[in-house]
Amino acid sequence: MTAPVTPWQRLPADLAAAMRPHLPATVGAVAAAVTEATPAFAAISDAKFARDVRTAVQVAFERFVDLVGTAEPALPPRVRDVFVALGAGEAREDRGPEALLAAQRTAARLMLRTASESLARLRPVDTAELIDLSDAITAYVDELAAASTDGYALQLREQAGEGDRRRRQLAELLLRGDGLPAAVGAAAARIGWPRLDEVTPVLLPLEQARDARFRYGADGLVVERARDAVLLLRAGPRSARPQLAEALAGRGAVVGPALGWAQLPAAVRLAELTAGPAGADPGPVFVDDHLVALTLRGEAGALAVLTARRLAPLAHLRPAQRESLLVTLHSWLRHWGSRAEVASELYVHPQTVSYRIRRLRELYGDDLTDPTARTELLLVLAARPTPGSASGHGSALGPAR
Numbered sequence: 001m002t003a004p005v006t007p008w009q010r011l012p013a014d015l016a017a018a019m020r021p022h023l024p025a026t027v028g029a030v031a032a033a034v035t036e037a038t039p040a041f042a043a044i045s046d047a048k049f050a051r052d053v054r055t056a057v058q059v060a061f062e063r064f065v066d067l068v069g070t071a072e073p074a075l076p077p078r079v080r081d082v083f084v085a086l087g088a089g090e091a092r093e094d095r096g097p098e099a100l101l102a103a104q105r106t107a108a109r110l111m112l113r114t115a116s117e118s119l120a121r122l123r124p125v126d127t128a129e130l131i132d133l134s135d136a137i138t139a140y141v142d143e144l145a146a147a148s149t150d151g152y153a154l155q156l157r158e159q160a161g162e163g164d165r166r167r168r169q170l171a172e173l174l175l176r177g178d179g180l181p182a183a184v185g186a187a188a189a190r191i192g193w194p195r196l197d198e199v200t201p202v203l204l205p206l207e208q209a210r211d212a213r214f215r216y217g218a219d220g221l222v223v224e225r226a227r228d229a230v231l232l233l234r235a236g237p238r239s240a241r242p243q244l245a246e247a248l249a250g251r252g253a254v255v256g257p258a259l260g261w262a263q264l265p266a267a268v269r270l271a272e273l274t275a276g277p278a279g280a281d282p283g284p285v286f287v288d289d290h291l292v293a294l295t296l297r298g299e300a301g302a303l304a305v306l307t308a309r310r311l312a313p314l315a316h317l318r319p320a321q322r323e324s325l326l327v328t329l330h331s332w333l334r335h336w337g338s339r340a341e342v343a344s345e346l347y348v349h350p351q352t353v354s355y356r357i358r359r360l361r362e363l364y365g366d367d368l369t370d371p372t373a374r375t376e377l378l379l380v381l382a383a384r385p386t387p388g389s390a391s392g393h394g395s396a397l398g399p400a401r
Helices: 014-037 047-067 077-092 097-122 127-176 181-190 206-219 241-247 261-278 287-296 300-310 319-334 339-346 350-369 371-383
Strands: 198-205 220-224 228-234
Touching (some): 047 127, 077 097, 097 127, 127 181, 206 228, 261 287, 261 300, 319 371, 339 350, 350 371
Antiparallel strands (some): 220 228
């Protein structure tokens, strides 16, 4: 079977001899013109970049001259590697492939002009030769563009693989919850999370993992486990309850409580405990709605979440002031707001009780009249160790980091 004729095989034999003596000057002129004609390149004031462009132009022109009249493939490995590296460099610099492809189109026009002018210095050039020359240069530059595009794509795949590795590393650190703060912070920064405040875990059916990666992108990490997937969402608008309720409707999701990264294992456990009773609920099911039930089942982690949340309004107070308000609040809730009974139990004047309740209303607002909040406060205060008690429940969530 006869091998197909290459476009450069039809070029006149004297073209190489006509172009070769002028190559040094041509390379410098074309490199400068390509840079100037490409805005993205013209803005780069870097000596290495200028050398790389000149090297690429030199390799491209020398190889084209060598191809004249031959049946060789356009790019042997050593030449192709130059343009693969050029494309990879553009990807590493976060520049799109458009600038490089535009530069190659400019180089193609200049190559056609240079080749035709070089040949015309020797003898007249007919129309058929110009057509053959145009076809050959177009085919040749297409090969250069394909090589640089391959390099660009390879680099993007490599970077994506490195990005995936970094995301897996952070997810593993978060799910363990025992990493050093500096190590966790550095791992978060490497994936573009400059701050790592609260993290919300979401349990999903395993088949939802791929969609979750696509849907949440840079805001979430997805870890596939044997029977389910865990989506870890950083704090932000997309981790707010209304947004999650809408985005996860009908997906069988269980949304854990938003906690500091060091408490994430406890949050995941609470989500797992909630997922069992939820059964086939299409969801999303929010663990926050089940903390009381989990606490009544003896889950220390649920009690710790309720305690942190319900006592947060008093966190800024002095210890003695905080303690007096907590004791008063507990008695007031148990006695259904009876000032006289609270005063009798605490051995204080009723006016003192009134003052403390006014202060509590300032701190808690409408929560003191909300049945759910009152129930949660009663659970938290009943479980709270009394002052001076040697035993205490401590925090099942571990120390804050």
